[in-house]
Every structure is written in structure tokens, then in C-alpha cells.
Amino acid sequence: MGLTNTSTGAGVLSHCGLYIEKATLQDKVIALAGNPNVGKSTVFNALTGMNQHTGNWPGKTVVNAQGKYQYQNTNFILVDIPGTYSLMANSAEEEIARDFICFGGADAVVVVADATCLERNLNLVLQTMEITGRIVLCVNLMDEAKRKKININLTALSSKLGIPVIGTSARSGRGLNDLMDAVKELTESKPKLCPLHIKYGEKIEDAADLIESELDDVLQGQISSRWVALKLLDGDESLLHSLKTCLGFDLLKNDEIAQAVKKARLSLGEVNMPANRIRDQIVTKIVRECEDICRDTVIFGNKEYTGRDNKIDKILTSKLTGIPIMIAMLFGIFWLTIVGSNIPSNLLSTGLFSLEEPLSRFFEWLSAPDWLRGVLVDGVFRTLAWVISVMLPPMAIFFPLFTLLEDMGYLPRIAFNLDNFFRKACAHGKQSLTMCMGFGCNACGVIGCRIIDSPRERLIAILTNCFVPCNGRFPTLIAIITMFFAGALSGAFQSVISTLMLTGTIILGVAMTLLISKLLSKTILKGMPSSFHLELPPYRRPQVGKVIIRSIFDRTLFVLGRAITVAAPAGMVIWVLANIHIGDLSLLAHCAGFLDPFARFIGLDGYILMAFILGFPANEIVVPILIMSYMAAGKLTDLESLSELHTLFVNNGWTWLTAVCTILFTLLHWPCGTTFLTIKKETQSMKWALISFAIPTITGIIVCMITANTIRLLGLI
């Protein structure tokens, strides 16, 4: 059994309730801190490789990642702390970061900083140094800084700060050995608690001294008493709360301390420094200190070092070209996905479906009962064959392309371009980022909503994430569009029309997101958009090789694996439903018959609606269910290509209107099972999960109903 932290006595109490499993007593716990966008996760991944696991911070919806690495016979457990600009506890992330550095009992803290804007990053470094002396500064992105002609004197920086400073380029792995050396050396040296002492001016110093002397006895060197004294002056409520939990008693219940705080505040009040000015003063001092340190250690060879990025941004975000380029890029990605997946998709389906015949014969040869062959071949195998041949190629193309955009730093520009729309919908500008994540998988998109820190806007982003079609729905959209709207055209036109329609569908999804966000802001989630800032990180040359590997393994195979695990049993259930007869009709036909009048009213048919309902576990299986339902109804077809599928659908009464309504309903219907459960977990409320179910469903029904009936009334069909 693994030893828990409490037995090792390294921490003040526990690791803030975080469970850290140590293989031996000598294992070292290392906290990894840093600003957002500094390549912290690259450092984390480079050090720990595949040896990591993720979870949540206890009681919080903030992801926690832990990883292990071994260096020179010592095990190191790396705890990834949320990326923050400061430790002033302005958000849940900052609170966690501060608490872990303070009370987590880590053997060392590694702060990762961005070499290209070191000055701002030092803010976090200095704040961390006020809490602990066991800190290594890792100046990452040295390669990028070099390209921008920024020269950092690491030796001077180290002697100024009084801590080890290591330069790294984590993407290429450079400097990581030095980092591990420094960390090892630090954890082996005697613990020291002599944090940096920033002078906040005579008045504040005097006031802090008053409190500090009272704290010394109580804290007994567990935490820096000067730092706590400053926080008490500042009246940092959230720290008081954490102190209470971690120390087991309330500091302010101690009469001497309470008196000292009162006295200190009074003395500051006399010199015209009310509580809210104290923090200003403290932050200002820290920032000035950063300026001073950088003035002597960083040399900019190039004054306008954002020149190139600035030029690119002016094109990608301008009034004239910003949004058109964005749509063109979306179009480009879809086009490549559709064109590129065409041939492999056909090959896969021909290959897989040609196995059906021998498989069936194999069962005959075994003289297995007919129902067994039916369940396994017509049910399980056929569903799997569809899911693999139709899903794998588009995913294997779409995911890497999208990850490339992400890697280059384009996604924040999308948020920047679209922010105005989101502001008008009273939503958060970062919602467009969570929507981008939703392209991959809505459950991931919902988890991604954690980057939005105001609760109201976060909820809006969660409730509307399903309006972006995830990868499970993409192939369905592509297949229907190709069959019904582009099939008749030839060659290049076919793919262009398909892409245009797909792009249009996505834009409709985005429009619906904005509309529903606005409606929510005006009704059940009343409120004004909160202020926020969005960092536009520098463009980075994408690492094509790594991107492809990462997106294929982390995303494509993961999503496909999940689809297969759902599809196999679902295929079985559906075959059973389609082949158990009550009276003349199968169970499936009974259900479909029951749904049929309503389904036809909204432009679908009973089987389609039934397929969506049975597809609740995963959207990928909607089309295979449909195929099986129609085939069980007696019209047998060989399904080796989309045109045969088209025939099957048309024989079952599909018109172009059915196709349009099915596309709309694919875009606008309830979230899949995984997403639903994720929403419930993220909002910690069944109520919001149910609302997230109802919103897209009602929207879809209304949109399909209006479309179908308008077209019928106009006599267009």
C-alpha cells in the first residue's frame, strides 16, 4: 500500500486533501507552478511522459494532474498546479495554487516562466518566494526568446533572486536535465525557510512587524509568519479560511493576534492607507521589483519584438479580413476532411463489409443458431464496421488539422474575433474556445468550460456546448450531405458543395449558440457580461510530427475506442429490438410506429427519431441503427458505398426535406450520455443537467417543425 503524505511529515498537514501516492518514503513531491501559456504542460509532459494521471482538486472543479519521473534513483512526484498570474486568490485556480504552495507540503516548487515576457512572470515567482524558499525558477521558451533576440542573463537572475534558475526549451527537451539536477539538489539540501523579503515601505513594514511577532509562536516556522502577517493586514478572507482548515484553528480567535491586527490596521489608517490601498501598494511594489530585476538581467536586442506577430494579427483579426479568413480556414479544414476521408472510408467499408459474408459462413459452418449469427454479424459486426469506416478517416484528418491550428496559437484569435458577438449575447469571450473543444467532443468542451471563471457565463457555455457538432456527429452530417445534396454532382463540385453545406451547418450551430446564450442571459441566467481579459500568445511554429502523434493517440483513438465500446453492445440491443416480433411487427417497428406521427410532423420519420433516441449512448451509432432498422424491415441491400445507402434511404421514403431535417436534428438535439453525465458532474446539479438536455431538444424540435412545415406549405416538395 502506498504511503500517504501524513506519515511522511513533509507537509504542514496534508497535501490540501489531495491524495498523493508515494512508493517509498524518500519520494519527493514537486509542485509545478506558472502563468498560463508558458509551456507548463510541455514541461510536465516532457518530464513525466506517459506516467501521469488526472483528477480533480478535492471539492473543486479544477483539474489536477500528477505525474511521476525517476531521476538518479529518486522518485519524483510532479503535481501540476493550475496556471495563474498571481497567488492573490482572485479565482478558484489561484486559491488552489496558493494553498498547495503554502500547505501542500511539497519538497520543492518549480515555477515555469516564459522567457519572452519574463517581467510579468516574475510576479508569480516573487509571490511564491514570499511563501517558500524551496523554489527553482525554470525559464522556459528560451528558444523562442532567442528568436526574438531577447537575451536573459540566467546567472545574474539567479544571484539576484537567490534561487536556482534554469533555462529550458521544453518543446525540444533542452535544459530538462539541468532542471532535474537542480530540483534534486534542492530537495536534498536542508529545508530553509528564508523567503524573499520585499520591502513594502516603512508603514506597511512596521504594521506587519507588529503582527509578525505575535504569529511567530503560533505558526512555529511552519509557514512564513511575515507573509501571513501581510495577508492578515490585507484582510485576505480566503487565506484566513484556508489557514483555519490547514492549521485546525482560527488565527483571529487568538486574542493577541487579533489585537495586533487591529492595532496595525489603525496605524496604517492614520497614515491614510485604508485596507483596499494596502493590496495596491503590495502589488505595486512587487511589480516594481520585477521591473528592477529585469532591467539588469534581460536585454532586448529588438525593440519591437512583437513585430512579426503583430503583422500576422493585423491580417487575421482586421475588420475586413478577420472573419472571412476564419470561415475560410474552417472551410479549408472541412474540405480536406471530406475529400481526404473519401477514399480511405470507401476502402475501409469495402474491406470490412466484404468480411461479412465469410463471417456468416463461418457461423453456418459452426452450425450456430441463426439468432447468434444475427446478433453477432448483423448486429455487432455491422455496427462496428460502420463506426470504424465512417468515423475513423474524418477523425484522423480533422483532429490533426485542428490540433495544428491550436498549436500555432490561432484559437485565441478566434475568441478575439468573435468576442463582440458573445458580449452582445451577455456571454464570456472564452466561450468560443470551449466551442472549439466541443468540435472534438462535447464532453471535453463542457470540461473545458472551467477556463471561464464567472459562474453565470460558465453555465451558459456548458448549457450551449452541444450546439457545436462533435466528432460523433460529423460523419453523420458528412454522409447525409454527400448522399443527398452533392451526390448528383461530379468531382470537385461535389466536395465543394458538401463542404459549403457543412460549413453552413456549423455556422448555424454557432448562431444558435449565440441566440440561446442571449435568451438564457435574459431569462433564467440574468446578468451582465463580466469583464475579462484574453491573452493572445505569440504564434508558434507547430510541431507537425508531435501534433499528429498526439492527436491520433490522445484524441482519435480515444474517441474511436469509446465509440466502439458503446457501439458493440448497442448493435446487439438494436438487432434484438429489430428481430423480436410481437404480432407482425418487431419491437423496433412498434416503437417507431408509435413515434411516427410526431416524427413526421417535424420532418423525420419514426425510425429516424428512434435512432436518435437509441443513439443516446453515443451519437456515432445513429446511422448504423437507422440502417439496421430499415434493413430489418425487409429491404435488403448490400452496403458497400454511400450510393447504396442512398438507395436504401430513398426506398424508405426519404426526400431531400427528410435529409435537411435529419441534418438539423443531428445538430440540435439532446447531448449524448457521456456529455450529459459530464454536465451533471461539472454543474454538480441534476437540475442543470436536465436543462441542458431540454434546451437543444426543444430547439431542435422547433427548428425542424418550422422548416418541415414551411417547405410543405410552400409546396416545395
Next chain:
Amino acid sequence: MNTTQISLDKLPIGKKANVSALISDGAARRRMLDLGIIDGTEIKPLYKSPSGNPVAYLIRGAVIALRLDVSEKIMVSVTEEESSYGVN
């Protein structure tokens, strides 16, 4: 040399200015402080989004986009070196 006080949202693209006061308070103010926006910090508007709001600013080497409701609460002082006609 003349210095004028304007709010950051009025500062023309490409023109540098130094922060003279933060009008916001509470969480919004703290967030500004975290980004290193304090008295005297140099800020330069780089480019606007297609709709003109938000605007991207160069702040301490990082590019940060701020919405209008934030930038109008940051006062900056502009030094007008060449002429005194410039912006108001």
C-alpha cells in the same frame, strides 16, 4: 511637452501611453494588478478586433485583449511630443 489624461479606450492604435490611474475596484482592479497594470505601466494599443471591441494591447511584453468596459476604467497619460494638436 504636454501631457493629457484620457481613458485607455480613447488611445489611438499604435500610440504608447503610461497608466496614471485605475478607476475600477474589487475583482476587476485586482485582475488589472495581476497583469502588471500599475501606475506608470506603459501600454500600447496594437490592433482592434473586427468589431472594434475588444482591442489588443501590448502590456509588459504580452498581448492582452481588453473589452471596452475594462479599458475605459484605465486612465493613461499621453505625452504629446511633436505637436500639441493631437488627440484630446
